[in-house]
C-alpha cells in the first residue's frame with residue numbers, strides 16, 4: 606500500500622473507532638476486520654467444519670453450473686463486486702459459455718491483484734479489466750465492455766453484512782452501474798436452526814474468535830489504542846427478530862481503553878458489536894430485490910436449503 610493510502614486508511618479507521626466506541630451500544634464497522642491477518646483468518650474460517658456457507662455456495666455453483674450457464678446465456682461481461690481471491694469467479698467463468706470479459710471491482714487496488722492474476726492464468730485470452738472503485742457507490746464500467754450483456758456477481762452472502770436498507774441501496778446502485786437489461790448473480794445465506802448459525806460464527810477451534818479479536822489488535826497497532834485482548838471475549842448470537850447473526854466482543858470486567866486521545870469506559874459484560882450477518886427467507890428475497898428494481902428470475906439451492914444463489918434481472 607502506498608504511504609498516503611495507508612495514512613488515509615488509518616485516519617478513517619481512527620475516525621470510525623472514535624465514533625463507534627462513543628455510540629451506545631458500542632459498535633465498529635465490520636470492514637475493518639480484514640487487515641492481512643483478518644483476511645488470512647477469514648480464509649481459514651471458510652474451511653472450518655461449522656462454517657457451511659462457502660462450501661455450500663461452491664457446491665451450488667459447481668453442481669448446478671449447467672442450469673446457471675443456461676439461464677445466463679452466452680457472451681456475458683462478468684462484473685464481480687469484491688472478488689477476494691477470485692476462486693468463485695473462476696468456477697463461474699468455467700461454467701459460462703464464451704464469457705466476454707472479467708471485471709473485478711474493489712476499493713483496494715492491492716486486493717484486485719490476486720483475483721486478476723488467478724483469472725488471467727485460468728482463462729488465457731479472456732480480457733481481465735480490474736476497476737478500483739467503492740462498489741457501494743455507482744461507478745463507471747470500462748468502455749471496452751461495449752454492448753456485451755452485463756452480469757453482476759456478488760457471491761458469499763456479503764450482502765448479509767449490510768443493514769436491510771443498505772442492501773436495497775447497494776442493489777439499486779449496482780443496477781445503475783450495470784445498466785437496464787443487466788443481470789446479477791448473488792449468493793444469500795438462508796435462515797436456519799439457531800444452533801447451526803451460532804456454531805458457524807463461534808467455531809470450536811476458536812478461529813472466528815481470533816478473527817473478531819484481531820480487530821482490537823489492529824486498533825492497538827494502527828490507531829494507537831491500548832486494548833487488553835485478554836479483557837474481551839468473542840460472542841456470536843442469533844437475533845431472532847432481525848434474522849441476523851451478530852458478532853460481539855464482550856468486556857470481561859469493568860475497564861478503560863485509550864484511543865485517539867480519549868478514554869472509553871466499558872462495564873463488565875458490555876459489548877462492541879463488530880458484525881451482523883443477515884440471513885434470508887427464499888419466499889421473501891424477491892421482494893427485497895424488487896424494492897431495488899430487480900426481478901428474481903431463478904434461485905438455486907442445496908438439498909438441505911442452507912444457502913441460495915439468485916439470478917436477478919434488471
Ligand code: AVJ
Nearest residue numbers: 650761762763766806813882
Ligand atoms: C463476509 C459475509 C462472507 O458474514 O458469513 C464469517 C464474514 N464473519 N465469519 C459472513 C464472516 C464471521 C462472512 N462474509
